[in-house]
Amino acid sequence: SQQGEEDPQALSIQEGENATMNCSYKTSINNLQWYRQNSGRGLVHLILIRSNEREKHSGRLRVTLDTSKKSSSLLITASRAADTASYFCATDITSGSRLTFGEGTQLTVNP
Amino acid sequence: KAGVTQTPRYLIKTRGQQVTLSCSPISGHRSVSWYQQTPGQGLQFLFEYFSETQRNKGNFPGRFSGRQFSNSRSEMNVSTLELGDSALYLCASSLSKGANLYGYTFGSGTRLTVV
Numbered sequence A: 001s002q003q004g005e006e007d008p009q010a011l012s013i014q015e016g017e018n019a020t021m022n023c024s025y026k027t028s029i030n031n032l033q034w035y036r037q038n039s040g041r042g043l044v045h046l047i048l049i050r051s052n053e054r055e056k057h058s059g060r061l062r063v064t065l066d067t068s069k070k071s072s073s074l075l076i077t078a079s080r081a082a083d084t085a086s087y088f089c090a091t092d093i094t095s096g097s098r099l100t101f102g103e104g105t106q107l108t109v110n111p
Numbered sequence B: 001k002a003g004v005t006q007t008p009r010y011l012i013k014t015r016g017q018q019v020t021l022s023c024s025p026i027s028g029h030r031s032v033s034w035y036q037q038t039p040g041q042g043l044q045f046l047f048e049y050f051s052e053t054q055r056n057k058g059n060f061p062g063r064f065s066g067r068q069f070s071n072s073r074s075e076m077n078v079s080t081l082e083l084g085d086s087a088l089y090l091c092a093s094s095l096s097k098g099a100n101l102y103g104y105t106f107g108s109g110t111r112l113t114v115v
Helices: none
Strands: A004-007 A010-014 A019-025 A031-037 A043-050 A055-058 A061-066 A071-076 A085-092 A099-101 A105-110 B005-007 B010-013 B019-024 B031-038 B042-050 B053-057 B064-068 B074-078 B087-094 B110-114
Touching (some): A004 A085, A031 A061, A043 A055, A043 A061, A043 A071, A099 B042, B005 B087, B010 B019, B019 B110, B031 B074, B042 B064, B042 B074, B053 B064
Antiparallel strands (some): A019 A071, A031 A043, A055 A061, A061 A071, A085 A099, A085 A105, B005 B019, B031 B042, B064 B074
């Protein structure tokens, strides 16, 4: 079964708006990562946040991690049409273990 | 520097046949992981190789196998193909075991269709 579950499954917004996606997981983790996938292509690594970190920024991306609630959120600010993609969270349970992916959020940014 | 290269990009096979997919990781990366992606099951872990040794294996039947060569290139093989094996097969490489330091770098995938 999937370790992570993303919410919402699909999100449609206008260009310039912010997009927030959430991820919940079941077991303790070593780190949590976010990936983007454009239609039918490979995944692109966006950001990695360790279990002892609470927030991380990278450009227009902001990721938070709440280990007490076993949840994370990805915020994309000032979205662009090019941000249209599926976004996945993935968890690493112990250092060096496999990554387990959630089911993804399909984000559509309308011009 | 070159990314992760997967070949072929597309493949159509008949039920009962076997198939071999290839993955060349980023130069210097010693870990290669394989994932199967389908609309119904999402991304499912197949196996991971590090320095020619299989470190982890997912919950797939024995028809799915893989190997890694001394130059870190990896192949996965699926024998006796079934319709349900139709999927996007993704290869990911990383510097360290698993993806705990910098995350994975994925290839573009091989789209396998079984007819």
